Amino acid sequence: xxxxxxxxxxxxxxxxxxxxxxxxxxxxxxxxxxxxxxxxxxxxxxxxxxxxxxxxxxxxxxxxxxxxxxxxxxxxxxxxxxxxxxxxxxxxxxxxxxxxxxxxxxxxxxxxxxxxxxxxxxxxxxxxxxxxxxxxxxxxxxxxxxxxxxxxxxxxxxxxxxxxxxxxxxxxxxxxxxxxxxxxxxxxxxxxxxxxxxxxxxxxx
Amino acid sequence: xxxxxxxxxxxxxxxxxxxxxxxxxxxxxxxxxxxxxxxxxxxxxxxxxxxxxxxxxxxxxxxxxxxxxxxxxxxxxxxxxxxxxxxxxxxxxxxxxxxxxxxxxxxxxxxxxxxxxxxxxxxxxxxxxxxxxxxxxxxxxxxxxxxxxxxxxxxxxxxxxxxxxxxxxxxxxxxxxxxxxxxxxxxxxxxxxxxxxxxxxxxxx
DNA sequence: ATAGTTACGGACCGATTGGTAAAATAACAT
DNA sequence: ATGTTATTTTACCAATCGGTCCGTAACTAT
Numbered sequence: 519x520x521x522x523x524x525x526x527x528x529x530x531x532x533x534x535x536x537x538x539x540x541x542x543x544x545x546x547x548x549x550x551x552x553x554x555x556x557x558x559x560x561x562x563x564x565x566x567x568x569x570x571x572x573x574x575x576x577x578x579x580x581x582x583x584x585x586x587x588x589x590x591x592x593x594x595x596x597x598x599x600x601x602x603x604x605x606x607x608x609x610x611x612x613x614x615x616x617x618x619x620x621x622x623x624x625x626x627x628x629x630x631x632x633x634x635x636x637x638x639x640x641x642x643x644x645x646x647x648x649x650x651x652x653x654x655x656x657x658x659x660x661x662x663x664x665x666x667x668x669x670x671x672x673x674x675x676x677x678x679x680x681x682x683x684x685x686x687x688x689x690x691x692x693x694x695x696x697x698x699x700x701x702x703x704x705x706x707x708x709x710x711x712x713x714x715x716x717x718x719x720x721x722x723x
Numbered sequence: 724x725x726x727x728x729x730x731x732x733x734x735x736x737x738x739x740x741x742x743x744x745x746x747x748x749x750x751x752x753x754x755x756x757x758x759x760x761x762x763x764x765x766x767x768x769x770x771x772x773x774x775x776x777x778x779x780x781x782x783x784x785x786x787x788x789x790x791x792x793x794x795x796x797x798x799x800x801x802x803x804x805x806x807x808x809x810x811x812x813x814x815x816x817x818x819x820x821x822x823x824x825x826x827x828x829x830x831x832x833x834x835x836x837x838x839x840x841x842x843x844x845x846x847x848x849x850x851x852x853x854x855x856x857x858x859x860x861x862x863x864x865x866x867x868x869x870x871x872x873x874x875x876x877x878x879x880x881x882x883x884x885x886x887x888x889x890x891x892x893x894x895x896x897x898x899x900x901x902x903x904x905x906x907x908x909x910x911x912x913x914x915x916x917x918x919x920x921x922x923x924x925x926x927x928x
Numbered sequence: 929a930t931a932g933t934t935a936c937g938g939a940c941c942g943a944t945t946g947g948t949a950a951a952a953t954a955a956c957a958t
Numbered sequence: 959a960t961g962t963t964a965t966t967t968t969a970c971c972a973a974t975c976g977g978t979c980c981g982t983a984a985c986t987a988t
Contacts, residue, residue: 519986520934542835544749548976558937559977569976621834628894629831630747633824642894650900674900675907678887685886689833689847695855695879702880726955726964753946763966764947774946 527565530555532583534566535576539623543573543631574637580623581645588649592656598663601656602676602707606683606700613687613696621688624649625681646677653677662708672706679703732770733784735760739771740781740788744828748778748836779842785828786850793854797861803868806861807881807912811888811905818892818901826893829854830886851882858882867913877911884908 537546537554548559551572555562566572588605595601612618620626624645631638653673658666683699742751742759753764756777760767771777793810800806817823825831829850836843858878863871888904 519932519984521936521984523935524984540838542747542749544747545839547974549974560938560979561936563977564935619838625890626834628890629826629834632894633745634750639895643896646891646894646896671903671907674903675884678891678904678908679880679884680887681890682883682886682888685830685833685890686851686883689837689851690844691848691851698876698879699883702876703883726962728964730965752944754944765949765967766965768947769964 525555525557525561528579530557530562530565531575531579534572535579535583535623538573538576539580539620539626542626543569543634570635570637573631574641577623577627577638577641577645580627581641581648585624585645585649589652592652595656597660598656599704599707599709603704606680606703609680609683609687610693610696610700614693619688619690622681622684625684626688650674650677653680657708664708676703676706679706730762730766732780735762735767735770736780736784737788739777740784740828743778743781744785744825744831747831748774748839775840775842778836779846782828782832782843782846782850785832786846786853790829790850790854794857797857800861802865803861804909804912804914808909811885811908814885814888814892815898815901815905819898824892824895827886827889830889831893855879855882858885862913869913877913881908881911884911 533555534551537550540546541550548569551562551569552559562572566575591605591608592598592601595604624642627638628642628646632642633639650670650673653676654666654669657664657672657676658669663669664672679699680703683696683703686696686699738760739756742755745751746755753774756767756774757764767777771780796810796813797803797806800809829847832843833847833851837847838844855875855878858881859871859874862869862877862881863874868874869877884904885908888901888908891901891904
């Protein structure tokens with residue numbers, strides 16, 4: 519019987535995500551990767567086959583952990599405005615309170631490796647389509663929900679704004695810029711119910 | 724008297740922009756750079772001092788050529804809706820008709836090198852602030868112009884959407900997604916004049 | 929204790945990296 | 959022809975790159 523592996527693949531994948539998120543694909547060397555995962559590259563090569571395999575594992579981890587978390591926020595919210603408010607404000611809160619300026623790894627990968635690698639491009643496209651569906655479902659849900667077609671179009675717009683917000687976070691934009699973007703984006707989310715006072719989350723002014 | 728330099732620095736900078744735009748900073752090797760500029764690295768080192776200097780020159784060129792072009796489109800348009808329509812539709816037209824999927828080099832740099840290099844970070848921040856001012860000026864202009872404060876907030880939102888649109892372009896998103904984003908973003912641009920029929924560019928539905 | 933299978937850690941590999949140096953050649957004015 | 963500076967070519971550099979190889983180790987079954 520074989521020698522048992524001494525590390526958790528999921529844990530390694532999370533560490534891989536951290537280093538690729540911070541430094542990008544080309545910017546992360548195998549030394550960086552070894553340091554981040556606390557593993558030797560031979561161990562990593564045995565599981566992931568190549569540096570590119572490590573990157574794809576990082577992308578899958580981001581989908582499973584972070585994109586799924588966004589989906590959960592929207593699905594478990596009392597209503598879409600609350601859901602989107604939690605999601606978008608969470609991005610800004612992380613940036614301002616915790617100094618988390620990594621941005622969105624999906625955006626980063628869209629710019630970094632999607633143009634360079636068909637496999638990454640396909641995975642990115644699939645994840646973006648999933649996020650759009652998540653946003654559209656949220657916008658179509660509840661008493662104030664819009665129709666399916668309108669939901670999809672609005673979802674695309676809010677998702678573009680969301681991606682733009684995350685680019686601004688990574689660029690180092692100031693808190694007031696980020697807050698303005700969030701406040702304005704939330705105005706695109708239809709109110710939960712027009713006749714229910716106090717339920718809408720974002721008010722202009 | 725000295726031998727005159729045999730290449731235009733501006734032309735070299737434009738070629739540098741092309742290669743960094745396509746491959747990113749770390750992804751572009753000196754071999755790539757020599758091929759793109761058709762110059763030897765010694766010649767480039769004499770002018771730009773380092774690879775990072777070449778990147779900063781590329782960024783300055785992007786500001787001077789492409790960001791300035793956006794500013795010109797908005798300033799020379801008949802009204803803000805027309806200006807933003809030209810700007811945003813131009814992005815999608817380039818992607819669909821010409822296959823230009825490079826995205827926005829300012830976005831790319833925000834994600835790629837701004838987190839890694841303070842000088843790049845500062846330049847990027849300055850360029851983003853300039854673009855915001857440009858959008859705000861456009862939104863505040865004309866008979867349908869909004870107030871300064873509102874213009875700035877809307878500018879931030881539309882700029883975020885614009886950045887998101889360009890991330891989607893680079894990620895390879897389909898034309899209909901891009902068109903929806905543009906159409907939806909244009910709804911945020913106040914109509915030129917409420918009583919002037921036929922002048923508004925983007926109508927819902 | 930030994931064999932079989934797989935994992936770990938250090939060594940190794942050819943290629944490439946960003947950058948520098950020197951020599952030959954070139955372009956210009958004098 | 960000379961002086962000055964630039965370009966090109968060639969060479970060089972240490973370091974690092976992504977990836978592979980091999981000796982040792984961990985486990986179970988025999």
